[in-house]
Amino acid sequence: MSLGARLDWARLRSRRAPDLHGWVKVDLEAMWATPDLLYLCDGAPSPEQMPVDRLRQAQAHAWEEAGDILSYGESLGHEPLRSAIAERMADRGVSDIDADQILITNGSQQGLDLVARALFDRGDIVIVEGPTYFGALQAFDAYGVEYRVAPMDEHGLIPELLEPLLIQEPRPKAIYTVPTFQNPTGVTLSPERREQLLALARLANVAVIEDDPYGEIYYTDEPVAPLRALDPNVIYLGTFSKTLAPALRMGWLVAPPDIFRLASNSKEAVDIMSDRFVQRAVVGTIADGWLDNQLVGGRAFYRERRDRMLAALEREMPEGVSWTKPEGGFFLWLSLPNGLTGDVLLRQALTHQLGFLPGSCFYPDSRPDTALRLSWPTTAPDMIDEGIRRLGLAIRECLSEQII
Amino acid sequence: MSLGARLDWARLRSRRAPDLHGWVKVDLEAMWATPDLLYLCDGAPSPEQMPVDRLRQAQAHAWEEAGDILSYGESLGHEPLRSAIAERMADRGVSDIDADQILITNGSQQGLDLVARALFDRGDIVIVEGPTYFGALQAFDAYGVEYRVAPMDEHGLIPELLEPLLIQEPRPKAIYTVPTFQNPTGVTLSPERREQLLALARLANVAVIEDDPYGEIYYTDEPVAPLRALDPNVIYLGTFSKTLAPALRMGWLVAPPDIFRLASNSKEAVDIMSDRFVQRAVVGTIADGWLDNQLVGGRAFYRERRDRMLAALEREMPEGVSWTKPEGGFFLWLSLPNGLTGDVLLRQALTHQLGFLPGSCFYPDSRPDTALRLSWPTTAPDMIDEGIRRLGLAIRECLSEQII
Numbered sequence: 001m002s003l004g005a006r007l008d009w010a011r012l013r014s015r016r017a018p019d020l021h022g023w024v025k026v027d028l029e030a031m032w033a034t035p036d037l038l039y040l041c042d043g044a045p046s047p048e049q050m051p052v053d054r055l056r057q058a059q060a061h062a063w064e065e066a067g068d069i070l071s072y073g074e075s076l077g078h079e080p081l082r083s084a085i086a087e088r089m090a091d092r093g094v095s096d097i098d099a100d101q102i103l104i105t106n107g108s109q110q111g112l113d114l115v116a117r118a119l120f121d122r123g124d125i126v127i128v129e130g131p132t133y134f135g136a137l138q139a140f141d142a143y144g145v146e147y148r149v150a151p152m153d154e155h156g157l158i159p160e161l162l163e164p165l166l167i168q169e170p171r172p173k174a175i176y177t178v179p180t181f182q183n184p185t186g187v188t189l190s191p192e193r194r195e196q197l198l199a200l201a202r203l204a205n206v207a208v209i210e211d212d213p214y215g216e217i218y219y220t221d222e223p224v225a226p227l228r229a230l231d232p233n234v235i236y237l238g239t240f241s242k243t244l245a246p247a248l249r250m251g252w253l254v255a256p257p258d259i260f261r262l263a264s265n266s267k268e269a270v271d272i273m274s275d276r277f278v279q280r281a282v283v284g285t286i287a288d289g290w291l292d293n294q295l296v297g298g299r300a301f302y303r304e305r306r307d308r309m310l311a312a313l314e315r316e317m318p319e320g321v322s323w324t325k326p327e328g329g330f331f332l333w334l335s336l337p338n339g340l341t342g343d344v345l346l347r348q349a350l351t352h353q354l355g356f357l358p359g360s361c362f363y364p365d366s367r368p369d370t371a372l373r374l375s376w377p378t379t380a381p382d383m384i385d386e387g388i389r390r391l392g393l394a395i396r397e398c399l400s401e402q403i404i
Numbered sequence: 405m406s407l408g409a410r411l412d413w414a415r416l417r418s419r420r421a422p423d424l425h426g427w428v429k430v431d432l433e434a435m436w437a438t439p440d441l442l443y444l445c446d447g448a449p450s451p452e453q454m455p456v457d458r459l460r461q462a463q464a465h466a467w468e469e470a471g472d473i474l475s476y477g478e479s480l481g482h483e484p485l486r487s488a489i490a491e492r493m494a495d496r497g498v499s500d501i502d503a504d505q506i507l508i509t510n511g512s513q514q515g516l517d518l519v520a521r522a523l524f525d526r527g528d529i530v531i532v533e534g535p536t537y538f539g540a541l542q543a544f545d546a547y548g549v550e551y552r553v554a555p556m557d558e559h560g561l562i563p564e565l566l567e568p569l570l571i572q573e574p575r576p577k578a579i580y581t582v583p584t585f586q587n588p589t590g591v592t593l594s595p596e597r598r599e600q601l602l603a604l605a606r607l608a609n610v611a612v613i614e615d616d617p618y619g620e621i622y623y624t625d626e627p628v629a630p631l632r633a634l635d636p637n638v639i640y641l642g643t644f645s646k647t648l649a650p651a652l653r654m655g656w657l658v659a660p661p662d663i664f665r666l667a668s669n670s671k672e673a674v675d676i677m678s679d680r681f682v683q684r685a686v687v688g689t690i691a692d693g694w695l696d697n698q699l700v701g702g703r704a705f706y707r708e709r710r711d712r713m714l715a716a717l718e719r720e721m722p723e724g725v726s727w728t729k730p731e732g733g734f735f736l737w738l739s740l741p742n743g744l745t746g747d748v749l750l751r752q753a754l755t756h757q758l759g760f761l762p763g764s765c766f767y768p769d770s771r772p773d774t775a776l777r778l779s780w781p782t783t784a785p786d787m788i789d790e791g792i793r794r795l796g797l798a799i800r801e802c803l804s805e806q807i808i
């Protein structure tokens with residue numbers, strides 16, 4: 001056998017799915033190769049809202065400790081950062097935790113992986129919202145789970161339709177939810193339903209995984225408290241990706257003791273610890289109420305763009321199209337008439353240099369959904385107008401030419 | 405049921421091992437609580453060898469691009485960093501790869517997790533060296549694998565003893581090896597055995613995972629080329645944790661196309677991408693041959709400490725104790741006489757304020773091994789002398805009092 005011989009990797013690889021949920025149905029290459037693409041689906045904060053100078057100063061300051069922080073360190077994370085997060089959680093109604101109950105993660109995406117690792121074995125059932133965040137499916141898939149999709153309306157998960165999914169055999173292990181300004185729909189679980197969801201989960205002995213990237217980006221006067229404020233059983237994932245910057249890869253996890261211990265041990269096993277400089281830079285950036293002040297401006301900035309998009313939709317959308325009116329976060333969900341799917345519409349929209357993610361990206365079975373996700377944070381107001389104009393054009397073309 | 409009721413987490417948690425390999429047998433709390441502990445087992449580079457000023461400048465420079473790099477970015481990693489790594493690999497004899505075949509990881513620890521995820525299902529068999537790096541066991545454990553331990557001698561894995569483990573049913577999926585300046589023994593797989601190992605692996609269709617954190621820290625005139633230079637089937641893990649600084653969490657993975665694709669998709673699923681600033685800071689730090697020059701001094705620095713430790717061992721060890729003489733890296737392996745285990749010796753050593761990791765940490769079954777790991781990089785030369793003096797004292801006490 002020659003040195004160049006190739007091993008039979010098909011026999012060696014694991015049984016995990018090789019493709020990533022969310023991208024299966026979208027010809028991303030074609031989308032990104034479209035010249036002058038106007039992309040109305042970014043999940044990132046606006047560069048104008050990222051605190052470049054403050055982060056830069058904080059990072060320079062972190063170097064003053066450089067001799068001590070270049071080596072290996074705490075797997076849980078930098079204690080002052082965990083303390084600062086505990087204080088921020090208390091301000092949002094989660095007053096029963098301290099720094100030692102917080103694990104620093106590389107964004108909430110790593111939190112999803114660590115929680116999945118703590119909870120799931122092959123064949124376990126996870127209930128997800130329909131539609132749901134595909135990054136969670138990507139994280140959970142590695143553990144061989146199967147999904148049940150719980151229907152939502154404009155108030156979030158519908159308890160009456162969730163209940164049968166909870167008692168169906170085999171019994172599920174967890175419910176994954178983005179209860180506040182959901183990705184992808186922008187809807188928020190109502191206060192009554194929050195209580196109902198938690199009561200159902202306790203009765204069925206099912207873990208609730210609360211993913212909360214957008215809770216601090218609210219557009220009304222009243223912030224929404226996390227589910228975790230109502231029930232210490234809730235596993236909570238937070239992140240600075242939307243309030244500071246995604247590139248920092250800084251998030252955190254809060255969980256009941258058994259799960260927290262498993263997740264902390266896993267953190268050590270998967271990458272030992274998060275970057276020690278960046279943790280210090282984040283502490284410096286959020287200190288002295290700075291981030292809270294920053295967010296006042298950020299909320300106004302994003303709200304203006306949301307208003308602009310809602311107004312453009314009112315103006316441009318043909319009859320039969322409907323959409324959610326989110327009170328925070330980055331996304332809304334647009335539903336199409338006459339069986340027109342987001343997949344089909346995307347092909348037409350690309351001929352007008354408009355891109356978005358079709359609804360099929362947000363279901364475990366990639367169903368050809370008659371909806372799509374839109375976002376506003378990174379798009380200038382006049383381009384929001386232009387994008388929604390092109391979207392209306394593409395929808396009308398599809399409907400009139402009966403392309404469905 | 406009250407809101408305070410606790411879910412039955414024992415029924416919800418996954419079947420993965422809750423404890424981390426490596427720490428099971430060591431009372432770490434007692435060790436770290438020992439006042440004025442002299443710890444001869446650090447796996448980190450010396451702070452004096454970490455390029456603080458250069459990193460600081462490079463990071464400040466990275467901010468000039470800040471507007472573009474604060475958002476989400478390439479899951480594979482920053483292209484100039486991947487190109488620079490490809491060049492460095494070529495200098496070490498791996499000339500058939502380019503930037504697109506390199507995935508940036510959070511240290512090689514994350515590489516271990518991504519490779520395990522690509523290869524392993526519950527019940528799969530992995531062959532590891534006896535002793536082996538416990539961090540690999542920590543990473544692989546999450547996938548429910550079982551281990552076979554392949555014996556080593558002073559030239560590394562012994563092909564004649566490896567072969568029966570390869571053909572035993574169920575057939576193994578992979579061999580995990582640190583072939584160069586191994587952790588924990590410091591031994592290097594001989595050139596002849598490298599060829600034999602690769603030939604056996606090809607015949608048995610078993611993946612070879614090469615973990616190479618120490619290959620650039622050599623003390624002889626002739627660097628050792630990675631296994632990957634001999635065979636493109638080898639899955640290779642590199643890191644800047646030993647040559648720059650652990651806190652950066654920067655490593656890389658090279659793998660055959662099928663495995664590379666799975667690992668890249670998994671990188672997106674586990675944390676989307678590595679920190680974009682730090683990647684740029686690393687490019688700036690290693691550019692223009694700077695790291696290569698730095699390593700010339702680093703090797704001399706570590707070699708001097710290794711020499712100091714070897715001389716102290718010659719002086720202080722009672723008869724019957726033997727140890728490896730590593731030609732690079734950070735560790736040596738000390739074997740004890742008369743059935744004295746590292747676990748027992750550690751308790752005695754702690755009474756002299758001396759700490760180390762006993763051999764039991766480095767086996768999947770935590771067997772009570774009559775050996776221990778020692779390291780020199782972070783210990784000043786006079787403290788190396790003092791540590792080895794205390795070690796000799798503790799060994800003699802155990803042997804004379806017949807504490808075994």
